[in-house]
Amino acid sequence: MIAGARGLLGQKLVEIFRRESELEIIPCELTAGNGEIIALDITDRQKVLDMVGTLKPSVIINAAAFTDVDRAEVERETAYKVNATAVGYLAEAANIFGAKLVHISTDYVFNGQKGNYDESSLPDPISYYGKTKLAGENLAKAQLDDLTIVRTQVLYGFGVNIKRNFVLWVMDMLSKGEKFSVVKDQIGNPTLADELAFAVLKTVRRNARGVYHVSGFEAMSRLEFAVKIAQVFGYDPSVILPTTSDKINQKAKRPMNSSFICLKAQTELGVSAPPVTDSLSLMKQQMKHAGVLS
């Protein structure tokens, strides 16, 4: 059972699990769609219990989340319900009906003061979004042993009707040909959603438990990433101007350096990521194949 199946990661999970695993996939989303996606609002405890009790999935993967970091500062109640309370409901249902839960979390559980965070690093979220995601992790841990928490960051990729991720935003700006600014002081590891979905499959295959950091292996600033995007997609990178976080108006505080060490996923699960330019090239191919890029 995959919750949040219409989101970026959710779409990739459905695709990769269908292609690579023997499991029967049940995609769920806030609203039903195209005949195969089942409606499930994860903040509705009774519906979660009913659905898990009826379908009895062996594995529940939670890719559903309130992902707008700035909106989470204002719409606090909704953000907490989706990112924390609802994760508790999924864990409760998994515990009652004997399912494994794989829950997706974030680098925003860290304060970003030092970078190179591994699974033993102490969380200290500085945004409300980060606080809700940490609360979600803890609510799940409190109720379930058969639990995998996969933390990721700077997630990007191509999908159908998805929200604009960093790469799509940069491409949009580049295509206008006008100068625009990108921060040079926010550092993280860009992660292609397809590669993350594949890592999630590996956690399920190996019956992994506990926390895993899964991201691309190259830590870089958003500015460096934007330049690579321009190069791979064939745009002029000189229109990208450097700026700093104090000069842009982001409602939520960002961790400055939330880079990951992913050694645990590499050694225990055999998860490895290619260079970011290869991952961007794969995304480019997908966009060409879908006819949205010439």
Ligand SMILES: NC(=O)c1ccc[n+]([C@@H]2O[C@H](COP(=O)([O-])OP(=O)(O)OC[C@H]3O[C@@H](n4cnc5c(N)ncnc54)[C@H](OP(=O)(O)O)[C@@H]3O)[C@@H](O)[C@H]2O)c1
């Ligand atoms: N994007 C990043 O850079 C990033 C970084 C680190 C970690 N993550 C984590 O990675 C995971 C996947 O992120 P993503 O980028 O794929 O997110 P996404 O594209 O925003 O997808 C999330 C999905 O969850 C759905 N959803 C929201 N509320 C729900 C509810 N109450 N019940 C059921 N579904 C609900 C959303 O539907 P609506 O669109 O209708 O709201 C959306 O389809 C999340 O856990 C996120 O926190 C993301």
